[in-house]
Amino acid sequence: MATSFKGGYFGKLLRVNLSTKSVSTEEIPDVWFEKLLGGRGVAAKIYYNEIGPEVKPFDEENKIILMAGPLTGLPLPAATKFQLSTKSPETGGYLCSNCSGRVGTHLKRCGFDGMVIEGKADAWTYLKIEEGEVSFCDASEMAGKKTSEVIDSLYDVVGSRKAAALTVGPSAERLVKISYVAVDRRALGRGGAGAVFGSKKLKGVVIRGSGEIPVADRKKVDEIRTKAYKILRETRANHTKYGTAQYIQPINELGCMPTRNFQTTYFEGGDQINHITLFEKFKSGNSACDRCPVACGTIAEVKEGPFKGARARTEYENIGILGANCGISDFAAVVAANQLCDELGLDTMSGGNLAALAMELFERGLITTNDTEGIEARFGDGQALLDLLTLFAERRGIGDLFAEGALGILEAHPEWKPYVIHVKGLTPAAYDPRGFYGNALTYGTSVRGACHNVGGWTIRAELQSGQYDRFALEGKGPLVMSIQDNRAYVDSLGICTVVRGSMDFSADPKGETMEAATGYPFTSKLIEIGSRIYSLERMILSREGKKRQDDMLPPRFLTEPVPSGPIKGQVLTEEMYNTLLDEYYNSRGWDNEGVVQKETVESLELTALI
Amino acid sequence: MENNYRVISVQIKYLVNLADKAGRLSETAGFPSGSTLESVQKYLQQMYDIKLPDPGIMTVLNGRGWNQHPEKMNTPLADGDTILLFPPIAGG
Numbered sequence: 001m002a003t004s005f006k007g008g009y010f011g012k013l014l015r016v017n018l019s020t021k022s023v024s025t026e027e028i029p030d031v032w033f034e035k036l037l038g039g040r041g042v043a044a045k046i047y048y049n050e051i052g053p054e055v056k057p058f059d060e061e062n063k064i065i066l067m068a069g070p071l072t073g074l075p076l077p078a079a080t081k082f083q084l085s086t087k088s089p090e091t092g093g094y095l096c097s098n099c100s101g102r103v104g105t106h107l108k109r110c111g112f113d114g115m116v117i118e119g120k121a122d123a124w125t126y127l128k129i130e131e132g133e134v135s136f137c138d139a140s141e142m143a144g145k146k147t148s149e150v151i152d153s154l155y156d157v158v159g160s161r162k163a164a165a166l167t168v169g170p171s172a173e174r175l176v177k178i179s180y181v182a183v184d185r186r187a188l189g190r191g192g193a194g195a196v197f198g199s200k201k202l203k204g205v206v207i208r209g210s211g212e213i214p215v216a217d218r219k220k221v222d223e224i225r226t227k228a229y230k231i232l233r234e235t236r237a238n239h240t241k242y243g244t245a246q247y248i249q250p251i252n253e254l255g256c257m258p259t260r261n262f263q264t265t266y267f268e269g270g271d272q273i274n275h276i277t278l279f280e281k282f283k284s285g286n287s288a289c290d291r292c293p294v295a296c297g298t299i300a301e302v303k304e305g306p307f308k309g310a311r312a313r314t315e316y317e318n319i320g321i322l323g324a325n326c327g328i329s330d331f332a333a334v335v336a337a338n339q340l341c342d343e344l345g346l347d348t349m350s351g352g353n354l355a356a357l358a359m360e361l362f363e364r365g366l367i368t369t370n371d372t373e374g375i376e377a378r379f380g381d382g383q384a385l386l387d388l389l390t391l392f393a394e395r396r397g398i399g400d401l402f403a404e405g406a407l408g409i410l411e412a413h414p415e416w417k418p419y420v421i422h423v424k425g426l427t428p429a430a431y432d433p434r435g436f437y438g439n440a441l442t443y444g445t446s447v448r449g450a451c452h453n454v455g456g457w458t459i460r461a462e463l464q465s466g467q468y469d470r471f472a473l474e475g476k477g478p479l480v481m482s483i484q485d486n487r488a489y490v491d492s493l494g495i496c497t498v499v500r501g502s503m504d505f506s507a508d509p510k511g512e513t514m515e516a517a518t519g520y521p522f523t524s525k526l527i528e529i530g531s532r533i534y535s536l537e538r539m540i541l542s543r544e545g546k547k548r549q550d551d552m553l554p555p556r557f558l559t560e561p562v563p564s565g566p567i568k569g570q571v572l573t574e575e576m577y578n579t580l581l582d583e584y585y586n587s588r589g590w591d592n593e594g595v596v597q598k599e600t601v602e603s604l605e606l607t608a609l610i
Numbered sequence: 611m612e613n614n615y616r617v618i619s620v621q622i623k624y625l626v627n628l629a630d631k632a633g634r635l636s637e638t639a640g641f642p643s644g645s646t647l648e649s650v651q652k653y654l655q656q657m658y659d660i661k662l663p664d665p666g667i668m669t670v671l672n673g674r675g676w677n678q679h680p681e682k683m684n685t686p687l688a689d690g691d692t693i694l695l696f697p698p699i700a701g702g
Contacts, residue, residue: 235666237627238626238697241627242626244701246626246697247701249625249626250625250668250694250696251699253625253694254670453701457701459699460698460699462675463668463670463678464665464668464677464698465675466677466678469678470673497700498700567673
C-alpha cells in the first residue's frame with residue numbers, strides 16, 4: 001500500500017514517456033496530499049518540481065500532468081473533476097485547468113491518483129490505458145479528424161462508451177495556441193493545452209479501469225450523498241432547466257456583459273441570446289456528469305435557418321463571448337460557432353474573444369478583406385464569426401497570426417495594444433471588470449490569466465453579501481483572496497463547484513465528507529490548504545518572471561469609461577486598480593511586486609514542499 | 611388646497627425564475643411619494659407571494675444589492691428607480 005490514507009487516495013503516479021515509449025509508476029508522498037489535497041494542488045507541486053522556467057510550451061521537456069482529487073470517482077454528486085497542468089502555449093506560463101468527464105475516475109479505477117505524460121512521439125499516437133496497462137497506439141487514422149469522431153473512436157477501442165477519452169482537434173495538430181482538450185463531452189478549455197498535445201503528436205488518451213476506489217467510511221459517504229441529492233434537487237432547479245445560460249439576463253442588466261470586444265458592457269441584443277430563447281427555441285436536452293442530479297449541461301439544437309442542424313452544449317461563457325462580445329444576437333449562429341470550435345479544437349472563449357478582436361480591427365480599418373480571405377469581419381455577422389474561427393483553426397490568412405494568441409498578436413502588432421484584451425496572455429471570461437471592481441482583481445491576479453474561476457468569482461459577494469459595494473475599492477483584496485483559496489481547495493478535491501454547497505464545501509467548510517472519504521481530518525484545514533496552493537502557484541509564476549506589471553489589466557479597462565448601458569460613465573483608473581492590487585498583495589503576504597515573502601512561505605508550511 | 615400626493619414610478623424586472631413567479635418579465639409599479647424599499651417588499655408579497663429578503667433572491671436597487679444601501683429596506687424610492695430580482699448567480 002503506497003498510502004496510509006484509509007480512502008480517496010492510492011499514493012501512486014503513472015508516468016508515460018512518448019519519446020522512449022516507456023512507462024513507470026512511482027509513489028506520491030502522503031505529505032503532498034496532507035498539505036495540497038490532490039487535483040490542482042498536487043499537480044502544482046509536480047509542475048513546480050518538473051517544469052522549470054526555461055522549458056517552452058512546445059519543448060519535449062514540457063509535460064502534461066493529469067491529477068484526480070481525493071473525492072474523484074467516489075459515489076458523491078458530480079465527484080468527477082480532475083486537473084490538467086502544463087506550460088501554456090497561449091500564455092507561455094503556468095496553466096491549471098479543471099474539468100469533469102471520466103478521466104479522473106478511470107485513472108483511479110486503474111489504481112492511480114494521476115499521470116504525467118512527457119516526451120514527444122515521432123508519429124501521431126494515442127495512449128490506451130486499460131486496467132493500468134499502457135499501450136502506445138498508432139493514431140494516424142485519427143489525425144485531422146474532428147473531436148467528436150475521435151472521442152467515439154477511442155471509446156470503440158476499449159469497447160465502452162463509459163470509458164474516459166481525451167482528444168484534440170485539427171487546430172491542435174497545427175499548434176494553434178488557443179486549442180482546447182476535449183474530454184468525453186466536456187472541455188479542458190483555457191490556456192491552449194490542446195496545442196501541447198499537438199506538439200507531442202498525442203492525438204488522444206483512452207482510459208478504462210474497473211478497480212475499487214477505497215473509501216474510509218462507505219456508510220457515511222452514502223448518507224452524505226443522499227442528503228446532498230435532496231439539497232441539490234431543491235435548490236438547483238434553475239440549473240437543470242436553463243443551465244448557466246440563466247446568467248445572461250442578470251449580467252447584462254447589471255451592465256457587466258462584454259460587448260463588441262469589451263467596448264461596452266450592455267448588449268442590446270441580450271434578450272435574443274438569453275435563457276428564454278434557449279429554452280423556448282433551442283433546448284433539446286440535458287447532459288449530466290456522473291452521479292449528478294443537477295444535469296446543468298444544456299444541449300441546444302438549431303432546427304431551422306442557415307445554421308440548421310448545429311448542436312452544442314451551451315454555457316453562459318460561450319454565449320456571452322461568441323454572442324454579445326461578437327455583437328451577435330442570432331442564437332443559432334452562437335450555437336453553430338460553439339459547435340465549430342468544439343469540433344475544430346478551439347477554446348470557445350479565446351476563439352470568440354479573438355474573433356471579436358478581428359471584428360474591431362476590421363471595423364477600424366486596421367485589417368481588411370485582404371487579410372481575412374475576403375471575410376467582411378463585422379460585429380453581428382454570424383457567418384463571419386464562423387469563417388473567422390475557421391481561419392484561426394486552419395491558420396489561413398490572418399488566422400495564422402491569431403493562432404498565436406493574444407501575446408503573439410501583440411508581438412507582431414504592438415500598436416494594437418488598445419484593442420487586445422488580455423491578462424498574462426489569456427483573454428477574459430464573459431464579465432467586464434468595470435462592472436465589479438473585485439472582478440478586476442480576479443482577472444489581474446488569477447494565476448493563469450484573465451480567468452473568472454481560478455481568479456475567484458466575486459460578483460455574488462459584491463451584490464448580495466452586504467459587505468462590499470461593487471464599485472468600492474476597500475475590502476476587495478481579502479475578498480478575492482478568500483474566494484481564490486476557496487476555489488483552489490475545491491479544484492483539488494475532485495468535485496464540481498456547482499454542487500459543493502450541498503456537501504458544505506464553502507468559505508467556511510463544514511461537514512464530514514472528507515473525513516468519511518479519506519479517514520483524515522481535512523475539513524478544518526481546507527481553506528489553509530487552498531491558500532497554500534495559491535501561494536505555491538504564485539511562486540511558480542514568480543520563477544517564470546511574472547511581476548506586478550503582469551497583473552495589470554489591459555488599457556481598455558483602465559482608461560475607457562463605459563460608453564453605454566446601466567453603468568454608463570463608470571471608470572476604473574490605473575490608480576484605483578493599483579490600490580486594489582496593494583491591498584490584495586498585503587492580504588496575501590506577498591511583497592509589492594507580488595512575490596511571496598519568506599514569512600508567508602513559512603507560515604503556510606510551504607518550506608518543506610519547495 | 612394644494613395636493614402633495616405624488617406617485618413614484620419604479621420599474622421592477624423579474625429575471626429567470628422570478629418571471630415565472632410574477633408571471634411577467636417586468637412592470638412599472640407606482641408607489642406614493644415617501645415610499646421605501648419596504649413598500650416594494652409588501653407589494654411583491656401581496657401580488658406574487660415573493661418574500662424579501664430571501665437569500666435565494668438577489669434584490670438589486672439601481673445596480674446595487676439592497677443591503678448595500680445604508681438604509682437597507684428603509685431606503686427611500688425615487689421616481690425612475692429600477693429593481694432587479696433574480697436567483698443567486700455563481701459564475702458560468
